[in-house]
Amino acid sequence: MNVQGRATLRLLDKADKQIRKLPRSVKGAVYEFQYKFRDNPENPGLNLKILEGVQGGRLYSARVNKDYRALLLHAGESDYVLVAVRPRGEVYDNLERFKHQINQVTGGIEFIDMEVVESATASAEPGTGQGHTDPAEQAGQDVPAEPAAPDVPAEAPRPLFADYTRDQLRELGVAEALLPLALKVTTDEELYGLVEYAPSLTEDVLLRLADGMGFDEVLEEITRPVATSETVDTSDYSAALARPATRATSEDTDIQAAIEDRFSRWKVFLHPAQHKLVRREYRGPARVSGGPGTGKTIVALHRVAHLAARLPPGRSKEILFTTFNKNLAADLRKRLLELGGQAVVDRVEIVNIDKLATQIVAETGRTGRRRWIDDQKALREWSDLLTELGETQWDAEFLHAEWNQVILGQAVNSRADYFRARRAGRGKRISRAQRAEIWQLVERFTMRLDEKGLWTHRQVAELAARIQSEQAMKIATFEERQDREGAQMLQHLEQSWANLRYPYRHVVVDEAQDLSPAHWKLLRALVREGDNDLFLVGDTHQRIYDNYASLSSLGINIRGRSARLTLSYRTTRQILGSALGLLGEESWDNLDDSTETLAGYRSVLKGPRPEIRGFDTWQAELDALAETVAAWEQEDRERAAAAAEAEGEDGAEQEQTSIGVAVPTRDMVSEVERRLAREGVRAAGIGPEGPRLDDAVHVGTLHRFKGLEYRRMAIAGVTRGLVPGRHIDQFREDPTRHEREVQRSRSLLFVAATRARDTLGITWHGTPSPFLPNTATDSGPPGADQVDGALFARGDALF
Numbered sequence: 001m002n003v004q005g006r007a008t009l010r011l012l013d014k015a016d017k018q019i020r021k022l023p024r025s026v027k028g029a030v031y032e033f034q035y036k037f038r039d040n041p042e043n044p045g046l047n048l049k050i051l052e053g054v055q056g057g058r059l060y061s062a063r064v065n066k067d068y069r070a071l072l073l074h075a076g077e078s079d080y081v082l083v084a085v086r087p088r089g090e091v092y093d094n095l096e097r098f099k100h101q102i103n104q105v106t107g108g109i110e111f112i113d114m115e116v117v118e119s120a121t122a123s124a125e126p127g128t129g130q131g132h133t134d135p136a137e138q139a140g141q142d143v144p145a146e147p148a149a150p151d152v153p154a155e156a157p158r159p160l161f162a163d164y165t166r167d168q169l170r171e172l173g174v175a176e177a178l179l180p181l182a183l184k185v186t187t188d189e190e191l192y193g194l195v196e197y198a199p200s201l202t203e204d205v206l207l208r209l210a211d212g213m214g215f216d217e218v219l220e221e222i223t224r225p226v227a228t229s230e231t232v233d234t235s236d237y238s239a240a241l242a243r244p245a246t247r248a249t250s251e252d253t254d255i256q257a258a259i260e261d262r263f264s265r266w267k268v269f270l271h272p273a274q275h276k277l278v279r280r281e282y283r284g285p286a287r288v289s290g291g292p293g294t295g296k297t298i299v300a301l302h303r304v305a306h307l308a309a310r311l312p313p314g315r316s317k318e319i320l321f322t323t324f325n326k327n328l329a330a331d332l333r334k335r336l337l338e339l340g341g342q343a344v345v346d347r348v349e350i351v352n353i354d355k356l357a358t359q360i361v362a363e364t365g366r367t368g369r370r371r372w373i374d375d376q377k378a379l380r381e382w383s384d385l386l387t388e389l390g391e392t393q394w395d396a397e398f399l400h401a402e403w404n405q406v407i408l409g410q411a412v413n414s415r416a417d418y419f420r421a422r423r424a425g426r427g428k429r430i431s432r433a434q435r436a437e438i439w440q441l442v443e444r445f446t447m448r449l450d451e452k453g454l455w456t457h458r459q460v461a462e463l464a465a466r467i468q469s470e471q472a473m474k475i476a477t478f479e480e481r482q483d484r485e486g487a488q489m490l491q492h493l494e495q496s497w498a499n500l501r502y503p504y505r506h507v508v509v510d511e512a513q514d515l516s517p518a519h520w521k522l523l524r525a526l527v528r529e530g531d532n533d534l535f536l537v538g539d540t541h542q543r544i545y546d547n548y549a550s551l552s553s554l555g556i557n558i559r560g561r562s563a564r565l566t567l568s569y570r571t572t573r574q575i576l577g578s579a580l581g582l583l584g585e586e587s588w589d590n591l592d593d594s595t596e597t598l599a600g601y602r603s604v605l606k607g608p609r610p611e612i613r614g615f616d617t618w619q620a621e622l623d624a625l626a627e628t629v630a631a632w633e634q635e636d637r638e639r640a641a642a643a644a645e646a647e648g649e650d651g652a653e654q655e656q657t658s659i660g661v662a663v664p665t666r667d668m669v670s671e672v673e674r675r676l677a678r679e680g681v682r683a684a685g686i687g688p689e690g691p692r693l694d695d696a697v698h699v700g701t702l703h704r705f706k707g708l709e710y711r712r713m714a715i716a717g718v719t720r721g722l723v724p725g726r727h728i729d730q731f732r733e734d735p736t737r738h739e740r741e742v743q744r745s746r747s748l749l750f751v752a753a754t755r756a757r758d759t760l761g762i763t764w765h766g767t768p769s770p771f772l773p774n775t776a777t778d779s780g781p782p783g784a785d786q787v788d789g790a791l792f793a794r795g796d797a798l799f
């Protein structure tokens with residue numbers, strides 16, 4: 001209910017795109033305008049008036065400042081929707097270009113400025129490169145505007161949607177006003193132009209059809225999930241405003257967040273596919289996958305906020321939000337605070353999974369003081385043990401891997417279980433008698449670590465899983481007894497039983513692909529099986545630790561509750577195309593004994609192609625890298641200064657140094673840092689807790705870039721012997737293990753390459769990594785043209 005004289009004002013999805021491009025002073029005026037308008041839309045200073053001549057009679061203009069006008073759609077009573085802000089001179093001309101409607105399929109309000117969409121479609125450049133003219137690109141230039149050579153008969157290019165009728169597109173939910181244009185586009189580039197300012201459903205439908213998805217599939221997967229079950233009255237804007245399909249902000253502060261910069265937009269406008277996943281009621285564990293930058297973390301954050309909002313009042317932390325790395329957990333906390341405020345954060349335990357396991361073990365007091373050891377040190381302990389025992393049949397590397405991957409990896413905690421354990425991916429077959437020997441050696445080894453006060457993260461995860469599973473079993477026994485004995489039992493309740501309960505109501509996991517079976521066992525035992533218990537997001541193509549899990553075998557059944565996001569918000573399609581090429585033709589699991597795919601993964605952002613260049617020596621590569629990074633920094637500074645002066649671009653976005661340099665080894669990190677310093681570039685390493693300084697060029701090993709994002713990324717040292725590292729040669733005898741190591745190494749490069757938002761450069765010295773295109777074959781990386789036809793350009797220019 002509105003107070004007399006006051007109004008509601010919301011911002012329609014996609015209107016923010018244009019508003020964000022306005023000069024900063026105008027954006028400031030928009031903030032002020034919205035407060036004034038909400039307070040009193042009749043305020044004479046606002047000069048609210050209907051735009052006569054626009055179909056429907058509900059489009060108004062109002063004064064933002066002397067040069068700009070807001071366009072507002074009146075939904076009924078005192079409810080308005082801000083759909084655009086335009087220079088005064090452009091508002092009153094050619095009014096028929098403003099189209100608004102209630103979409104018949106979704107029942108949501110849509111607004112289109114035909115002039116903006118048409119000009120974005122028409123300005124679509126043929127091909128995608130900026131200044132590149134390779135033959136592949138030229139071959140794609142079948143642009144209608146280009147006159148045909150006189151002696152070659154002109155063949156009219158075939159429209160992309162020639163196989164569809166207007167009625168079919170309408171049935172799929174394409175906005176009525178855009179149907180003629182949609183049926184005309186002939187190239188992907190024109191299509192990208194068209195969808196940029198089009199309503200989201202139109203965007204999704206057209207992109208999917210262009211991907212080759214059939215009519216029925218699009219109807220089932222894209223349209224049906226957002227279709228309304230009500231009968232749509234296309235003149236009732238009040239009802240339409242109330243529907244979730246009207247993608248508009250809800251809170252007063254949201255308009256500001258949405259137009260601030262494109263990187264805070266996620267807080268306000270979820271894509272319908274994301275929104276649906278956040279809000280859905282799940283009858284058990286659910287999983288969301290999707291390529292890099294498709295908003296999996298954003299969905300997880302919103303899901304946590306959504307679940308927190310539904311908790312009964314209280315102060316306890318009833319939601320666990322966890323991930324693999326410590327620095328990412330810190331980042332999740334920061335972003336959740338931004339999204340939901342302290343009230344939400346207060347109800348959520350945000351902690352990386354190994355720290356959680358350590359806390360659980362420590363609480364039992366079973367441990368005493370211990371020191372962590374990593375794999376290297378553990379291997380040394382194995383060697384020492386074998387030497388002391390005079391054992392020669394088994395080598396340290398094999399036993400350590402067996403302990404990690406089979407015993408701890410599958411949370412096997414008895415000899416009998418080990419006899420039954422699956423050894424998939426371990427290569428060499430072993431007999432039952434040999435298993436008995438190995439089990440004995442493992443027991444000796446763990447005793448040795450105990451005596452020396454040492455432990456590994458995997459050991460702690462397994463122990464925590466065991467402790468928590470015992471607790472869960474106790475709860476089940478208790479509840480069974482309670483059901484049987486009822487009140488009688490309550491009278492004789494012991495204290496230790498009275499306090500039995502699951503620690504959390506909901507568990508949400510980011511970067512799920514990196515968790516081990518023991519982690520999953522732990523998480524399963526932390527929350528009661530049932531509605532909305534576990535929600536996982538992750539991408540197995542980005543698995544960079546040696547952890548593999550089959551969720552169903554661990555009691556986590558996600559069947560029927562899996563979804564995949566496909567639209568990247570981070571990376572341009574040029575970078576995405578090249579990054580996909582790095583994955584080769586390997587097959588990827590879906591965390592559940594089946595395969596995962598990135599089909600349909602795409603981006604509507606565009607930018608320059610990634611470039612790759614080789615050097616004779618590491619020194620020469622380093623020199624060129626330093627020069628390039630210095631030039632990038634300089635360019636950014638100049639752009640920021642120009643933007644500030646012209647106030648035409650978002651200064652805040654430009655001012656940030658957002659450059660990352662990834663290299664394969666720690667030594668190379670130090671060398672890059674030193675070399676950049678000599679070039680006068682401020683560089684900071686990325687440690688386990690994240691970047692050591694915000695305002696600097698970040699340098700780290702490939703592993704450290706997981707979950708981060710940068711405007712520009714350089715990946716150096718992508719050289720044979722380094723990517724993949726030479727150490728994997730030791731597994732040549734064991735082809736399965738070797739293959740897994742190669743795949744993990746590909747993933748690492750893929751993760752680093754997809755951190756780049758706008759620019760990606762890759763360099764190597766000596767002989768290039770076999771993962772790079774055109775090295776193994778001349779035809780380019782398989783799958784690179786899946787998205788864009790983009791192959792790496794191998795030009796003279798560096799990056």
Ligand SMILES: Nc1ncnc2c1ncn2[C@@H]1O[C@H](COP(=O)(O)OP(=O)(O)OP(=O)(O)O)[C@@H](O)[C@H]1O
Pocket residue numbers: 262263264265266269270271274290291292293294295296297298299539542568569570707708709754
């Ligand atoms: N609906 C959205 N609207 C605008 N921006 C979005 C949206 N969803 C995600 N983004 C932006 O896209 C970028 C990538 O999102 P996010 O980190 O959630 O992706 P991800 O799938 O978890 O990526 P990765 O697998 O690479 O870690 C972020 O900058 C985020 O703000």
